Amino acid sequence: MVAARRTPIAPKGGALARLTAAELAAPVIRASVDETGLAEVGDVVLGNVMGPGGNIARVAALAAGLDVTVPGMTIDRQCGSGLAAIITAAEAIRAGDGRLRIAGGVESCSTTPIRIADGVAYDRAPFAPPGHPDPDMVRAAQDLAVFDGIDRDRQDAYAARSHRLAVLTQGHRGFDAELVPLAGVTADSGPRERMPTMLDRFPPLFPGAGGTLTAGNSCRDSDGAAAVALVPAGAGLPGLALIATATVGCDPALPGLGPVPAVERLLATAGVTLADVAAIELVEAFAAQALAALTRLGLTDQDSRVCADGGALALGHPWGASAAVSVVRLFSRLVRSGAPAGTLGLATAAVGGGLGVAALFEVVR
Template identity: 85%
Template sequence: MSEFPVVVAARRTPITVKGGGLAHRTAAELAAPVIRACLDDAGSAGPVGDVVLGNTMGPGGNIARVAALAAGLGVEVPGMTIDRQCGSGLAAIITAAEAVRAGDGRLRIAGGVESCSTAPTRIADGVAYRRAPFAPPGHADPDMVRAAQDLAVLDGIGRERQDAYAARSHRLAVATRERGGFAGEIVPVAGVTVDSGPRARVPALLDRFPPLFPDAGGTLTAGNSCRDSDGAAAVAIVPAGVPGLAIIATATVGCDPALPGLGPVAAVETLLKNAGRDLAEVAAIELVEAFAAQALASLTRLGLAADDDVDPRVCADGGALALGHPWGASAAVSVVRLFSRLVRAGAPAGTLGLATAAVGGGLGVAALFEVVR
């Protein structure tokens, strides 16, 4: 058995577009049923030491604590909400795993949640704004859309290649949904039982979307970019000695704030070096597909994409371009997907999985997992 903390349960809500089927659920209301499902799946894994959730644009007030109480946990169970932007869900899982490995043997629930639909409007000096700065004055501070377009220009990733990658995501996600491949991980909420994003007709429509930056010869469109979405995802983590998905290595790094989409490159390289592993050993890879251009730029640098070819290990059931991007939850969704692809699918002991995400402000987060039986 592994010496590392083990994910023994992994669940998520359906992911729906902002303003869609989950629009009237707050972040805590989205997270609570997922927390409850993870606890039920974990069975008699012992008392809960903490609930750690990532969130980026919620109302504050420690959403993890509110969600834990709403899920029926006792008042003695604390909660912690953390913000590492689009890497928040995976950062929460890493944080919880570190506590377990440090010697606290109590079960942890960790993941992320975002209700884009109910996110409050923020105001400074009487002016409403969409986001806080990712970097201080003197540093580049592009929003993630502009940064993805800059990456497309830098790497010469054209519209056709971006659209092809987005089409791949939709085709894979639709096929997975139709064969019931998401069913084991989804917790129905408010009568919603399936993801709203994957659509069979999208690949045929991608060339009709206008560019988001037409004056700059832009190649990003709404079709090859993710949709702001609502959703939650979480896992249950316990000490070593049980079957599941062991968290064997992690890495969080900084990179140029001007090109935040490249964060996964340094994170994955650092992770593999520290773990003494090679990317060729990894059977399943989940990258948060915020934008096709950003995904392709990182995957190409990692040797996982070239021209029109994408390594079949990457987001094999579709990714955020099809499912949607609930910011604080997306990187935790990646871990839930790895659990389904490896543990639920019966992969043999020793099989490796990798989750990684780019983060606004110039960060990358990654974690390496191993199946234990």
């Protein structure tokens, strides 16, 4: 991975609300290609969850000015889609096609179409068939909080941490190098300096005994896109080498735990431990979900390696793009910051329906 860029992230109905998914993705595709200095692109692979269909990756590739011979492929692995797209593109290169590939994800929550079945509009397709648990991700996060006994104070403290870190990074312009401004938007809208002092004011989303999830300790549905450029090993460019991946299923009743078996399998495959990893990016869909996964992986709530510049709780969650945003963040934290060759970084996400996806990267100089 020799280039990594993303749009600013804005909440649904916010500063990017008028842009379609393809209009969000095209600028980061163009920027990623231009950053490599390479001309021939073999494919564009994008994750997307709730867009209009029609192969958004192909539409965005053409909108980015790529040659008509570049095909494009769109992948739906729900909130892990962006990372799944990167893994898929890397697999094509490993299979022998050495051309540059652009991969990532995009979501325009603001322009998500209304979906209708049997004359009735619905919010989402099933994550599991009849006879299996099929909670939406908000309900699943609340259930996980109860299952693990993660109280409101702990969730709020973790959300406050995300905002504090993101505000600090914005303050010293730490996101600027990865951002591709568009529609006059030059910065993420989500991080809020006052949020840590406001969290106790949010009412529970599920009032009653055990209701600890709130809008404050949950991510905001958002618009955004992210893309990375992938080339074969030995290209002579600094970047991140993808050295191991894992995608694993888990109990669909508790999909937030998906990163746990995925990371465990990933580490076993790579022959390393979490102690060997310098930077970790976990899609913070909900504080309860993030904390449950971190605890099971033996990490503390305040581990400085985890989302060191804030995560989705502060930045927002553009579903199909979020896991790719995590990879862009790793690129900035490790490659742009000058981390030495051999430094390891980990990206992981939980997926609706009970999946986890994870990837391990190594700095190459």
